[in-house]
Amino acid sequence: MWSQILEGIKIAISAIRSNKLRSGLTSLGVVIGIAFVIFMGWFLQGLDFAFEQAISTLGTDVLYIDKWDWAGRKSWRETMNRPDITLRQCEELTSRMQSAEAASILARKWNATVKSGSDNYTGITVVGANSVYADIAAGVIKTGRFFSPVEDMYSSNVCVVGYDVVKNFFGEGTDPVGKELKIKGVTFTIIGKIEKQGSMFAPPWIDNQIIIPIKSFLNIYSGSNKMMKNISVAIKAGGEENVENAKMEAVGHMRQIRKLQPNQENDFAVNESQAFRDNIANLRLGVWAVGIGLTALSFLVGIIGIMNIMFVSVTERTKEIGIRKALGARRRSILFQFLVEASSLCFLGAIIAFVLCSVVMFAVVRFGEVTFLTPYIPPNLLIIATVVSIVVGVLAGMIPAMRASKLDPVEALRYE
Amino acid sequence: MSTSSEHEQPMLIDIEHIAKSYVMGEETVHALKDISLKIRKNEYVAIMGPSGSGKSTLMNILGCLDTPTKGSYILNSNVVSEMDDNELAEIRNKEIGFVFQTFNLLPRYSTLKNVELPLVYSGMPSGERKERAENALRAVGLGDRMGHKPNELSGGQRQRVAIARALVNSPSIILADEPTGNLDTRTGDDVMRMFEELWLNGNTIIVVTHEPDIAAHARRVVRVRDGVIESDTINEHPVSAIEKAHEVELSEVAA
Ligand SMILES: Nc1ncnc2c1ncn2[C@@H]1O[C@H](COP(=O)(O)OP(=O)(O)OP(=O)(O)O)[C@@H](O)[C@H]1O
Ligand SMILES: [Mg+2]
Numbered sequence: 001m002w003s004q005i006l007e008g009i010k011i012a013i014s015a016i017r018s019n020k021l022r023s024g025l026t027s028l029g030v031v032i033g034i035a036f037v038i039f040m041g042w043f044l045q046g047l048d049f050a051f052e053q054a055i056s057t058l059g060t061d062v063l064y065i066d067k068w069d070w071a072g073r074k075s076w077r078e079t080m081n082r083p084d085i086t087l088r089q090c091e092e093l094t095s096r097m098q099s100a101e102a103a104s105i106l107a108r109k110w111n112a113t114v115k116s117g118s119d120n121y122t123g124i125t126v127v128g129a130n131s132v133y134a135d136i137a138a139g140v141i142k143t144g145r146f147f148s149p150v151e152d153m154y155s156s157n158v159c160v161v162g163y164d165v166v167k168n169f170f171g172e173g174t175d176p177v178g179k180e181l182k183i184k185g186v187t188f189t190i191i192g193k194i195e196k197q198g199s200m201f202a203p204p205w206i207d208n209q210i211i212i213p214i215k216s217f218l219n220i221y222s223g224s225n226k227m228m229k230n231i232s233v234a235i236k237a238g239g240e241e242n243v244e245n246a247k248m249e250a251v252g253h254m255r256q257i258r259k260l261q262p263n264q265e266n267d268f269a270v271n272e273s274q275a276f277r278d279n280i281a282n283l284r285l286g287v288w289a290v291g292i293g294l295t296a297l298s299f300l301v302g303i304i305g306i307m308n309i310m311f312v313s314v315t316e317r318t319k320e321i322g323i324r325k326a327l328g329a330r331r332r333s334i335l336f337q338f339l340v341e342a343s344s345l346c347f348l349g350a351i352i353a354f355v356l357c358s359v360v361m362f363a364v365v366r367f368g369e370v371t372f373l374t375p376y377i378p379p380n381l382l383i384i385a386t387v388v389s390i391v392v393g394v395l396a397g398m399i400p401a402m403r404a405s406k407l408d409p410v411e412a413l414r415y416e
Numbered sequence: 417m418s419t420s421s422e423h424e425q426p427m428l429i430d431i432e433h434i435a436k437s438y439v440m441g442e443e444t445v446h447a448l449k450d451i452s453l454k455i456r457k458n459e460y461v462a463i464m465g466p467s468g469s470g471k472s473t474l475m476n477i478l479g480c481l482d483t484p485t486k487g488s489y490i491l492n493s494n495v496v497s498e499m500d501d502n503e504l505a506e507i508r509n510k511e512i513g514f515v516f517q518t519f520n521l522l523p524r525y526s527t528l529k530n531v532e533l534p535l536v537y538s539g540m541p542s543g544e545r546k547e548r549a550e551n552a553l554r555a556v557g558l559g560d561r562m563g564h565k566p567n568e569l570s571g572g573q574r575q576r577v578a579i580a581r582a583l584v585n586s587p588s589i590i591l592a593d594e595p596t597g598n599l600d601t602r603t604g605d606d607v608m609r610m611f612e613e614l615w616l617n618g619n620t621i622i623v624v625t626h627e628p629d630i631a632a633h634a635r636r637v638v639r640v641r642d643g644v645i646e647s648d649t650i651n652e653h654p655v656s657a658i659e660k661a662h663e664v665e666l667s668e669v670a671a
Pocket of ligand 2: 471472473
């Protein structure tokens with residue numbers, strides 16, 4: 001059997017080589033089909049990767065108790081009418097939480113203006129949080145440290161800064177620890193720098209944030225009456241399996257704090273980073289639908305092209321088939337020979353597609369600065385594409401190969 | 417080779433009341449009408465007859481390329497007339513070596529690969545295959561042409577490659593349909609000398625020809641006409657192709 005396979009492959013290679021241009025043109029449909037499969041898979045993998053990365057920056061086991069829903073069916077008017085979540089309520093909730101690993105008050109000031117010496121930048125997100133926020137969703141501290149519980153309690157004017165903040169103020173790669181920033185006229189000393197987190201699906205501000213103790217935050221932004229309009233709580237459940245528990249507990253506490261009656265709906269939102277998964281699912285589906293459609297179309301063209309050329313090949317080689325049969329080739333030997341030839345044509349297409357895709361991918365990643373995509377074909381796609389090409393070859397070659405295998409040897413030998 | 421020892425040889429071909437007809441639209445062509453023929457091992461038979469008499473049709477049936485419409489054919493105790501396509505392929509591979517008028521070599525293959533081909537289909541491992549093909553090519557005097565493609569060889573050399581290919585499987589019969597038809601007299605004689613050597617080595621040879629000169633080498637002559645056997649005779653005075661070649665050589669040396 002192995003010698004037959006080897007023989008089939010050798011015959012196929014010599015047949016393809018003797019007709020290089022024709023073989024190349026024939027496999028064009030397959031080239032396009034395989035290229036689609038590869039690009040689609042590549043893009044989806046990149047998408048998933050970027051998305052998972054984004055989710056993990058938000059924390060896969062983190063709940064956000066907030067006024068606003070991130071995703072869902074609630075009408076805008078309904079959420080507008082919800083009461084703001086006050087500092088008192090937040091403090092109450094964080095102190096009551098028991099099942100969770102950590103809970104931090106969280107407040108954000110969007111589009112803040114920050115100064116350093118004579119430089120000043122707008123569009124920065126200032127985040128106020130507790131020291132435990134370090135374990136929740138602050139990202140990885142690259143240099144320096146996060147602020148301590150003591151600094152948190154005494155509202156020290158220290159801050160932890162994101163990647164882009166450092167880049168903009170001090171230049172990429174600078175160690176910012178010890179340097180100072182002015183937020184609303186108040187000077188903060190940088191004590192830590194967060195590793196770069198940004199990717200396609202991460203919130204765009206993620207690298208452009210400054211995290212300061214919540215009390216310092218409120219000092220700056222809520223003025224003398226200490227009334228910040230709306231703040232929220234971030235709760236780290238401690239493992240995805242604990243999320244449901246933590247969620248139930250948090251909802252229970254909040255309803256008590258808010259004194260809701262059993263028949264009243266929650267007047268606050270419980271957000272999970274998981275909620276984003278629904279959004280991405282639609283995008284994925286879209287890419288798949290378009291990709292599958294185009295792939296199927298190009299494979300159809302490819303199959304027809306290869307089938308056609310295989311019929312030509314069988315006719316051209318009628319005499320050869322007659323000779324082989326006279327010498328003892330059985331039907332299945334001939335069938336096999338032509339199936340291998342068709343599959344080899346497809347495999348040739350796959351190889352051309354691999355080369356083409358590799359070049360394009362490298363160029364896209366290199367010059368397009370697309371960080372979430374790999375600059376090479378993922379190995380599992382190589383395997384899939386190879387298998388698909390061989391299956392397509394067998395499909396396309398089956399009918400011509402059957403015709404060849406059933407030729408009458410006497411008739412075939414007489415063919416000129 | 418004495419006549420008495422010939423009769424002790426086992427029966428190789430046993431054909432009884434064979435007919436072959438082709439349906440062509442309205443009419444039916446009866447290529448073979450009623451043929452019975454027995455051939456023993458190590459016979460040297462020429463099948464003669466005018467064009468269209470049914471020689472090639474008979475040859476195809478003898479060579480298991482085709483099955484008769486009627487009658488029975490037993491080859492080396494295999495009932496060929498009842499075999500299907502794949503069984504026929506197997507029996508061709510094992511029992512028959514073909515030599516065709518137009519050589520029928522595969523043009524893209526080297527002579528060595530061409531000769532290996534029957535062994536490929538008998539499933540022989542490639543090392544052994546190559547060795548046997550090389551030996552067969554040496555036996556026909558083409559040991560130095562193994563890597564050549566058919567179109568780099570003369571007609572006579574091509575036919576010798578075809579003979580090597582026919583031999584390589586050690587078949588029970590070598591069937592040749594007009595083997596000298598595309599060759600000049602000199603190379604034709606060369607091919608006939610080769611058949612004679614094979615015959616002397618114990619092979620069974622059947623040659624289809626319409627040339628009396630070629631048939632003169634055989635020890636038995638079967639004449640076919642209009643799809644029936646007209647005569648089946650022992651050639652009392654066979655012309656030895658080997659001796660003839662010697663004479664030619666001597667006369668050339670003299671000249
Ligand atoms: N496939 C076929 N279909 C129809 N008729 C056929 C077929 N093959 C052979 N015949 C007919 O059968 C008869 C015998 O043909 P065959 O080829 O056996 O003759 P032959 O003796 O070999 O002749 P030649 O010496 O010219 O080769 C002829 O009349 C031919 O037309
Ligand atoms: Mg003929």
